[in-house]
Amino acid sequence: MKVVILAGGFGTRLSEETIAIPKPMVQIGQHPILWHIMKFYSSYGFEEFVVALGYKAEIVKNFFLQFADMASDLTIDLGTGKVERRRRHEETWKLHLIDTGLDTLTGGRVRRLAPFISGGTFMLTYGDGVSDVPLDRLVAFHRSHGKLATVTAVPALARFGNIIFEGDRVADFAEKRVTENAWINGGYMVMEPGVLDYLHKDEDVLEVDLLERLTDDGQLAGYRHEGFWQCMDTLRDKQGLERLWLSGVPPWKRW
Numbered sequence: 001m002k003v004v005i006l007a008g009g010f011g012t013r014l015s016e017e018t019i020a021i022p023k024p025m026v027q028i029g030q031h032p033i034l035w036h037i038m039k040f041y042s043s044y045g046f047e048e049f050v051v052a053l054g055y056k057a058e059i060v061k062n063f064f065l066q067f068a069d070m071a072s073d074l075t076i077d078l079g080t081g082k083v084e085r086r087r088r089h090e091e092t093w094k095l096h097l098i099d100t101g102l103d104t105l106t107g108g109r110v111r112r113l114a115p116f117i118s119g120g121t122f123m124l125t126y127g128d129g130v131s132d133v134p135l136d137r138l139v140a141f142h143r144s145h146g147k148l149a150t151v152t153a154v155p156a157l158a159r160f161g162n163i164i165f166e167g168d169r170v171a172d173f174a175e176k177r178v179t180e181n182a183w184i185n186g187g188y189m190v191m192e193p194g195v196l197d198y199l200h201k202d203e204d205v206l207e208v209d210l211l212e213r214l215t216d217d218g219q220l221a222g223y224r225h226e227g228f229w230q231c232m233d234t235l236r237d238k239q240g241l242e243r244l245w246l247s248g249v250p251p252w253k254r255w
Contacts, residue, residue: 002012003041007127008100022056024127029245034127043254044135048115050096052109057099070252118193125187129231130252133188138223142190145221149214153222154186154229170220186229
């Protein structure tokens with residue numbers, strides 16, 4: 001099953017100076033948060049990734065073009081130009097790094113990926129959040145209800161919108177409309193190719209033009225996850241994730 005990661009947003013401001021890189025490339029420890037997300041998925045056996053790029057796409061591409069050398073010990077013969085990798089990295093990922101346009105919105109990026117994901121069930125998440133959601137249970141839940149899409153719902157914080165349930169069916173999906181005892185979209189979604197029929201243009205927004213329309217058609221289910229989940233929207237978020245990583249036991253680390 002392929003994993004789609006939305007990594008095409010603009011740079012982010014996590015300090016007084018604008019960080020001139022895509023948010024998914026902001027480091028937690030010595031690795032971009034994008035790497036942490038991919039390591040988590042691969043720990044469950046999902047190793048084929050379709051990464052939707054946009055702002056500074058070349059930074060993401062260069063990271064993975066250099067990945068094998070940077071993650072390995074090298075013996076370099078300057079006379080012959082021969083490079084031999086000694087201690088190799090352990091990743092066996094297959095990556096599709098697709099430039100989906102600088103100004104394309106989230107739903108439009110998924111639409112542009114149709115040639116890569118229209119052949120079967122796929123997973124979808126944002127490139128700036130980590131979690132310990134059990135992906136095997138998430139996929140099993142998705143397959144059990146027969147709807148087109150499943151979104152992982154996590155308990156709401158005050159600055160987010162909410163998901164309202166009727167049983168396992170999502171009855172209302174509203175970004176930025178906070179109510180008491182609400183749940184929010186935590187990413188980590190599972191979708192059938194039929195969701196692509198809901199997306200028609202680059203200006204489509206994932207949350208509005210796909211998730212809300214799926215909700216209206218009764219085709220969106222929510223998997224409640226009360227474990228760890230954290231997005232990286234602010235400098236405080238980044239610092240918190242750094243502390244967890246440096247503790248040696250970050251909740252999302254299964255490898």
